[in-house]
Amino acid sequence: MSSAMVSVQLNGTSTGTPAAATPFLTDAMKLINSVKTFIFDCDGVIWKGDKLIDGVPETLDMLHAMGKRLVFVTNNSTKSRKQYAKKFDSLGLTVAEEEIFPSSFAAAAYLKSVNFPSNKKVYVVGEGGIQLELTQAGISHIGGPEDGDKKIELAPGQIMDHDHHVGAVVVGFDRFFNYYKLQYATLCLRENPGCLFIATNCDAITYLTYAQEWAGGGAMVGALKATTNKEPVVVGKPSTFLMDYLASEFQISKSEICMVGDRLDTDILFGQNGSCRTLLVLSGVTSLDALQSPENSLQPDAYINQLSDLLSAKKSASA
Amino acid sequence: MQTGGLCMQRVRITLQPVVISAAKPFTATACQSDNLVSQRRFFRCGGLSSLQIRPLASVAEAPLRRHRSMSTVRASVEENGTPVSPFLTDAAKLIDSAKTFIFDCDGVIWKGDKLIDGVPETLDMLRSMGKKLVFVTNNSTKSRKQYGKKFESLGLDVTEEEIFASSFAAAAYLKSINFPSDKKVYVVGETGIQLELKQAGISYIGGPEDGDKKIDLAPGHFMEHDQDVGAVVVGFDRNINYYKLQYATLCVRENPGCLFIATNCDAVTHLTDAQEWAGGGAMVGAIKGSTKKEPLVVGKPSTFMMDYLASEFQISKSEICMVGDRLDTDILFGQNGGCKTLLVLSGVTTLETLQSPDNSIQPDAYTNQISDLLSAKKVASA
Numbered sequence: 179m180s181s182a183m184v185s186v187q188l189n190g191t192s193t194g195t196p197a198a199a200t201p202f203l204t205d206a207m208k209l210i211n212s213v214k215t216f217i218f219d220c221d222g223v224i225w226k227g228d229k230l231i232d233g234v235p236e237t238l239d240m241l242h243a244m245g246k247r248l249v250f251v252t253n254n255s256t257k258s259r260k261q262y263a264k265k266f267d268s269l270g271l272t273v274a275e276e277e278i279f280p281s282s283f284a285a286a287a288y289l290k291s292v293n294f295p296s297n298k299k300v301y302v303v304g305e306g307g308i309q310l311e312l313t314q315a316g317i318s319h320i321g322g323p324e325d326g327d328k329k330i331e332l333a334p335g336q337i338m339d340h341d342h343h344v345g346a347v348v349v350g351f352d353r354f355f356n357y358y359k360l361q362y363a364t365l366c367l368r369e370n371p372g373c374l375f376i377a378t379n380c381d382a383i384t385y386l387t388y389a390q391e392w393a394g395g396g397a398m399v400g401a402l403k404a405t406t407n408k409e410p411v412v413v414g415k416p417s418t419f420l421m422d423y424l425a426s427e428f429q430i431s432k433s434e435i436c437m438v439g440d441r442l443d444t445d446i447l448f449g450q451n452g453s454c455r456t457l458l459v460l461s462g463v464t465s466l467d468a469l470q471s472p473e474n475s476l477q478p479d480a481y482i483n484q485l486s487d488l489l490s491a492k493k494s495a496s497a
Numbered sequence: 498m499q500t501g502g503l504c505m506q507r508v509r510i511t512l513q514p515v516v517i518s519a520a521k522p523f524t525a526t527a528c529q530s531d532n533l534v535s536q537r538r539f540f541r542c543g544g545l546s547s548l549q550i551r552p553l554a555s556v557a558e559a560p561l562r563r564h565r566s567m568s569t570v571r572a573s574v575e576e577n578g579t580p581v582s583p584f585l586t587d588a589a590k591l592i593d594s595a596k597t598f599i600f601d602c603d604g605v606i607w608k609g610d611k612l613i614d615g616v617p618e619t620l621d622m623l624r625s626m627g628k629k630l631v632f633v634t635n636n637s638t639k640s641r642k643q644y645g646k647k648f649e650s651l652g653l654d655v656t657e658e659e660i661f662a663s664s665f666a667a668a669a670y671l672k673s674i675n676f677p678s679d680k681k682v683y684v685v686g687e688t689g690i691q692l693e694l695k696q697a698g699i700s701y702i703g704g705p706e707d708g709d710k711k712i713d714l715a716p717g718h719f720m721e722h723d724q725d726v727g728a729v730v731v732g733f734d735r736n737i738n739y740y741k742l743q744y745a746t747l748c749v750r751e752n753p754g755c756l757f758i759a760t761n762c763d764a765v766t767h768l769t770d771a772q773e774w775a776g777g778g779a780m781v782g783a784i785k786g787s788t789k790k791e792p793l794v795v796g797k798p799s800t801f802m803m804d805y806l807a808s809e810f811q812i813s814k815s816e817i818c819m820v821g822d823r824l825d826t827d828i829l830f831g832q833n834g835g836c837k838t839l840l841v842l843s844g845v846t847t848l849e850t851l852q853s854p855d856n857s858i859q860p861d862a863y864t865n866q867i868s869d870l871l872s873a874k875k876v877a878s879a
Binding site: 227228229330332333334335336338352353354355356357361364368382383386387388389390391392393394396397398399400401402403404405406407 | 783789
């Protein structure tokens with residue numbers, strides 16, 4: 179766990195003393211009754227790679243039937259909301275585009291919220307999801323996967339030109355990351371006055387395939403932090419931007435939200451930063467060992483093995 | 498905290514919390530980490546020195562607060578403001594006070610592939626005055642041998658043994674800790690590092706050859722990695738790509754005890770004389786981002802190379818003058834080593850930057866370029 183995350187946690191708690199161990203959730207019904215909205219992370223909660231985690235459809239159906247609002251927030255910026263809706267659909271889940279908030283969408287929403295000038299462009303160090311969301315928001319952009327094949331030339335006197343109309347660099351996971359993009363983004367941030375540095379997320383690793391951990395968006399962001407000596411504005415978890423956005427969008431009170439996720443330093447911290455209830459699932463990246471380790475100070479309100487454990491509420495209701 | 502007469506780069510940086518109020522959106526400000534020097538004076542991340550030193554337009558007052566509380570930065574940080582480094586007027590006096598001159602290369606001796614004028618005469622003068630000359634560069638793209646050739650091609654008489662590139666430093670460091678012969682290094686960098694490792698008898702994989710490799714993200718796909726990699730060495734890499742990032746990440750995260758070594762953390766570098774180019778700090782920053790680990794930095798401002806050459810040549814650090822163009826690598830390197838420091842303005846640092854209130858690294862003196870030292874010769878013959 180990065181120490182920066184610990185600092186935020188300590189900020190949130192009043193005493194800074196070691197938090198009590200997280201209990202296993204025994205009374206699902208009580209938790210469900212105490213909230214009106216559930217926010218779910220996706221990777222490790224709903225699916226793992228391209229495989230649906232079992233019991234998820236029934237659980238979501240149950241919560242719908244109980245009148246709960248369901249929202250999905252993911253740091254994965256490779257797809258747009260629309261593309262995620264298709265993924266849900268392909269897995270047999272009925273989720274509307276408007277219920278999905280990937281960090282690609284967050285970047286575009288943030289730029290709109292600061293009235294990003296229409297004569298400015300965004301340079302994208304990231305994938306198609308970010309580009310689609312920017313297009314959707316009416317924001318011009320250059321860069322993206324197409325720059326993945328560009329090489330740099332270092333002949334004497336060589337200068338790399340860059341567009342002076344770039345008013346923001348948006349950085350997210352980029353499997354086509356290369357020196358050309360790194361240098362282009364660096365020039366924009368260092369030389370275009372007021373150029374914003376926006377990170378969709380800073381996740382160190384991510385389950386691109388469910389077989390293994392893969393270097394995440396935090397790598398691309400880390401590279402640009404180093405060349406510019408600047409800190410990005412982070413729009414994904416654990417930043418509360420998306421929490422504030424959807425609370426305002428849906429007119430919901432944060433104290434009536436339960437955040438469900440598999441990562442302590444993004445999902446759970448996101449929930450805690452937003453003063454929501456937090457529920458950790460062990461079906462993703464975090465093991466019980468990691469949760470209970472003395473080095474971990476991020477304690478959710480409760481934990482369960484996987485989402486379908488909530489179905490026990492249904493059983494207790496009909497008992 | 499200071500140790501003997503040495504000025505340690507011991508920086509305690511307070512974390513800035515994430516702002517969570519609804520009135521203002523989030524700001525992940527200054528997300529720093531501790532930069533404590535280890536017992537052996539290898540820096541966890543020298544790159545953070547650049548964070549605290551360069552004027553940071555986008556971060557509010559935090560850097561200034563940190564500077565004022567940094568009692569370890571030599572004499573130059575005071576409550577009433579930082580005494581400004583003077584222009585060097587008495588070159589003869591400076592030259593007399595030092596037995597050895599350490600020169601940075603980029604921005605001091607050459608810029609890209611162009612020799613800065615007056616350099617040959619200046620080096621000749623210093624040699625004729627009995628001074629030892631040493632060249633220390635953070636540029637890891639070439640080996641010592643290759644740098645020797647570069648000096649030669651520019652008409653300068655410098656031997657391989659007088660050159661200390663960060664590529665050499667990485668290999669020297671691994672030797673100094675008896676890196677096991679059954680282990681390998683994964684290289685995220687260029688041929689300079691590979692050549693130095695080979696010279697030191699250390700096995701390695703990776704390097705430029707991995708620059709063309711793509712990753713396959715089909716469902717269930719798994720990237721294998723060599724479990725015998727005992728260290729990842731990261732330096733400037735114009736062929737950086739996701740394959741290398743992921744390979745290095747797997748080694749550092751999964752091979753027990755795998756070292757994470759950075760040749761340097763320079764944010765930008767003059768790869769061509771026309772412009773600043775993203776430097777080795779980017780590659781190091783990427784792997785810090787994916788592993789959440791701090792590297793051991795062997796290049797400036799870490800004192801590894803200073804200790805190495807002082808021991809190699811049996812020279813006393815107080816009799817060394819470090820000449821460089823960068824405040825947060827060259828000058829800090831000299832200050833950390835307890836040496837005299839001379840900044841030249843022929844490279845990346847302008848007079849404005851030196852004199853900016855945001856800068857707290859003050860060399861003992863500054864001059865426009867090293868040929869200004871020739872005034873000592875004129876004085877002598879006057």
